[in-house]
Amino acid sequence: MTLINHPATVAEVTELYLEYEAALCSNNLKIMDELFWNSADVVRFGLAENLYGTEEIRNFRNNRPSFQLQRQISHLQVITFGNDTASVTLEFKRIIDGVERSGRQSQMWYKFPQGWKVVSAHVSLID
Numbered sequence: 001m002t003l004i005n006h007p008a009t010v011a012e013v014t015e016l017y018l019e020y021e022a023a024l025c026s027n028n029l030k031i032m033d034e035l036f037w038n039s040a041d042v043v044r045f046g047l048a049e050n051l052y053g054t055e056e057i058r059n060f061r062n063n064r065p066s067f068q069l070q071r072q073i074s075h076l077q078v079i080t081f082g083n084d085t086a087s088v089t090l091e092f093k094r095i096i097d098g099v100e101r102s103g104r105q106s107q108m109w110y111k112f113p114q115g116w117k118v119v120s121a122h123v124s125l126i127d
Contacts, residue, residue: 002082009080013109016116017088027066037117044121068095084111102126
């Protein structure tokens, strides 16, 4: 039977997600890269891009604007399934081109022998 939301696992993934959020808002490419699965199978769907594989994701991050990345997150929810699979969802507000925009994000995390990694991510804005 799969244990859902084991407190220690939820805490571990939440801490890692908050590390990712800090890296995202400060444009720390090294940390973001470390927290994503290094695989041709990792996927990131963004606001205007569909990225498949580590190299596409890394190339996108290296070439995106690196200013005004801060955002306020709300409704952060971490749900774990067993000790090796987790879903992270949240809503956010961010200033884009001088306008406050609302968005949402979801990530699937998996615990490999080398640690937790994002294996799939999706970010979208709400009109």
